Amino acid sequence: MMTVPxxxxxxxxxxxxxxxxxxxxxxxLWETVASFGxxxxxxxxxxxxxxxxxxxxxxxxxxxxxxxxxxxALGSGVAxxxxxxxxxxxxxxxxxxxxxxxxxxxxYLGAIPKIVLYPLFIYTLSVGMASKVGxxxxxxxxxxxxxxxxxxxxxxxxxxxxxTVLDAGRWQAVRHVALPAMLPSILTGVQLGVAAGxxxxxxxESKVGKEGIGHMVIDYYSRxxxxxxxxxxxxxxxxxxxxAIGMNRVLKGLRKAEERQSNQPLLL
Amino acid sequence: METRDLxxxxxxxxxxxxxxxxxxxxxxxxxxxDRLAPWLRALLIVGVVGLLxxxxxLGLINPLFVPKPSDALAELVGDAGEYARLLGTTxxxxxxxxxxxxxIGSGLGYLLWRHRVLAAAVEPVLVGLFASPIxxxxxxxxxxLDRSVTAVIVQAxxxxxxxxxxxxxxxLHGVRATYLRAGYLYCRNRRQSFVNVLLPAAMPGIVSGxxxxxxxxxxxxxxxxxxxxxxxxxxxxxxxxxLLRTDxxxxxLILVLVLTSAFLYGLDRLERAFHAKGGQG
Numbered sequence: 001m002m003t004v005p006x007x008x009x010x011x012x013x014x015x016x017x018x019x020x021x022x023x024x025x026x027x028x029l030w031e032t033v034a035s036f037g038x039x040x041x042x043x044x045x046x047x048x049x050x051x052x053x054x055x056x057x058x059x060x061x062x063x064x065x066x067x068x069x070x071x072x073a074l075g076s077g078v079a080x081x082x083x084x085x086x087x088x089x090x091x092x093x094x095x096x097x098x099x100x101x102x103x104x105x106x107x108y109l110g111a112i113p114k115i116v117l118y119p120l121f122i123y124t125l126s127v128g129m130a131s132k133v134g135x136x137x138x139x140x141x142x143x144x145x146x147x148x149x150x151x152x153x154x155x156x157x158x159x160x161x162x163x164t165v166l167d168a169g170r171w172q173a174v175r176h177v178a179l180p181a182m183l184p185s186i187l188t189g190v191q192l193g194v195a196a197g198x199x200x201x202x203x204x205e206s207k208v209g210k211e212g213i214g215h216m217v218i219d220y221y222s223r224x225x226x227x228x229x230x231x232x233x234x235x236x237x238x239x240x241x242x243x244a245i246g247m248n249r250v251l252k253g254l255r256k257a258e259e260r261q262s263n264q265p266l267l268l
Numbered sequence: 269m270e271t272r273d274l275x276x277x278x279x280x281x282x283x284x285x286x287x288x289x290x291x292x293x294x295x296x297x298x299x300x301x302d303r304l305a306p307w308l309r310a311l312l313i314v315g316v317v318g319l320l321x322x323x324x325x326l327g328l329i330n331p332l333f334v335p336k337p338s339d340a341l342a343e344l345v346g347d348a349g350e351y352a353r354l355l356g357t358t359x360x361x362x363x364x365x366x367x368x369x370x371x372i373g374s375g376l377g378y379l380l381w382r383h384r385v386l387a388a389a390v391e392p393v394l395v396g397l398f399a400s401p402i403x404x405x406x407x408x409x410x411x412x413l414d415r416s417v418t419a420v421i422v423q424a425x426x427x428x429x430x431x432x433x434x435x436x437x438x439x440l441h442g443v444r445a446t447y448l449r450a451g452y453l454y455c456r457n458r459r460q461s462f463v464n465v466l467l468p469a470a471m472p473g474i475v476s477g478x479x480x481x482x483x484x485x486x487x488x489x490x491x492x493x494x495x496x497x498x499x500x501x502x503x504x505x506x507x508x509x510x511l512l513r514t515d516x517x518x519x520x521l522i523l524v525l526v527l528t529s530a531f532l533y534g535l536d537r538l539e540r541a542f543h544a545k546g547g548q549g
Binding site: 014015016018019022040043096097100101102104105107108109111112113115116117118119122123124191194195198199202203206207214217218221224226229230233236237238240241242243244245248 | 301302305308309312313333334385386388389390392393395396397398399400401402403404405406407408410411412483487488490491494495502505506509517521524525528529531532533
């Protein structure tokens with residue numbers, strides 16, 4: 001049976017076509033520079049060299065151990081920094097005068113590039129996994145804390161007054177009114193925190209240390225194994241992108257579910 | 269935006285509704301809190317610094333790892349010329365990188381706004397790049413551009429482009445359809461409509477995007493300087509750490525804190541002024 005393409009159908013096919021075209025364009029440009037790029041040729045390996053390098057990188061004996069080291073540092077950082085960020089954010093939010101005083105302090109401290117504070121972790125926790133976890137935790141902490149503190153703006157006073165009128169207790173008002181309203185912003189903070197955690201972890205690994213993906217990239221750079229270095233950077237980007245897109249979809253789904261719920265008629 | 273009253277209601281949910289005349293009292297309390305907050309904040313910072321001075325002075329923290337804040341400040345003041353030079357280098361790198369990021373980012377943002385299908389096609393790429401550790405590209409720039417300030421500038425420019433693209437596109441999308449129709453009806457051509465209608469309408473959003481781009485550019489400059497040991501304050505932190513000159517390292521860290529805070533504060537004020545002007549217009 002023939003189907004008539006809808007507007008959405010056309011859009012989707014157009015999007016797919018453009019994606020393929022863009023990918024081909026990038027590959028063609030890369031290959032042009034690799035073949036005829038003059039002095040740049042020595043820095044831009046052929047696509048087939050990159051493909052071969054991918055095999056070598058993935059086949060390297062210690063590749064798994066490096067990935068594991070990065071994931072452990074990142075996972076621990078997300079857990080410690082995320083929980084600490086939410087708890088500190090909620091503590092600041094729960095007392096009005098404290099929030100007035102501390103909100104700008106958290107905001108301004110959060111704007112510092114965390115990697116420049118890495119020497120402090122090395123001094124206190126020495127070179128190794130502990131200092132990397134510290135770095136990742138700090139990187140995750142600030143976006144989560146800032147979003148949690150900012151999420152208080154999303155709780156409308158009228159909702160809390162309604163809860164009071166309905167005879168809700170203090171904990172009930174927090175659990176059923178304040179927290180659900182704050183949740184999307186907190187989750188966005190966690191998403192930003194994970195991205196910041198990846199940056200903090202790999203940047204720390206690239207500066208000091210003997211394990212992790214960041215260290216591998218710098219190791220390839222110092223040995224001038226450029227195809228391997230490019231491939232590894234690309235792999236990190238792809239993994240971070242997939243994670244970000246996945247989290248984005250989950251957040252969108254949560255928001256839609258919340259909208260559906262809030263649009264339901266109130267039955268009295 | 270409605271005023272927040274989370275704490276009052278949550279801490280005392282059984283309290284009766286606002287009595288007649290209660291609102292002005294609450295607003296008065298809030299105004300006095302607004303006035304007091306900066307002083308309390310300053311007191312908190314002075315307290316923390318004083319406590320650190322005391323703890324290090326008593327030998328509870330090894331001064332080899334954490335110097336007295338007064339020593340770090342004395343270092344900063346004593347070698348003010350050198351720190352001013354480092355600050356100048358960082359600011360120069362930030363300015364050049366931001367200029368590139370603003371031009372390229374705004375241009376790409378406009379292009380994506382004009383072509384809906386293209387925007388839909390590259391959206392996942394932008395989301396992915398926004399979350400990717402762009403900083404990891406620095407070895408590539410070191411190879412191609414050598415160990416130079418240019419490498420730091422290009423790395424920072426890439427760091428600033430992506431947020432600028434995303435926010436410019438969003439700002440243009442946020443322009444009301446009524447304005448676009450008015451531009452179509454009353455302007456002679458697309459260029460006129462863009463300059464006289466679209467651009468002024470989207471400007472507050474574009475300015476917010478540029479503010480974000482500038483912040484990202486500065487952060488990337490400092491991070492790249494630290495990682496590569498090239499350039500201004502970031503490189504100084506790395507060098508001082510290697511030489512175990514903690515007084516110099518902390519002096520540079522104080523400078524980073526002051527610089528990022530001043531940037532954030534200045535940009536915030538500028539954006540508010542711009543929005544206020546736009547609101548009056």
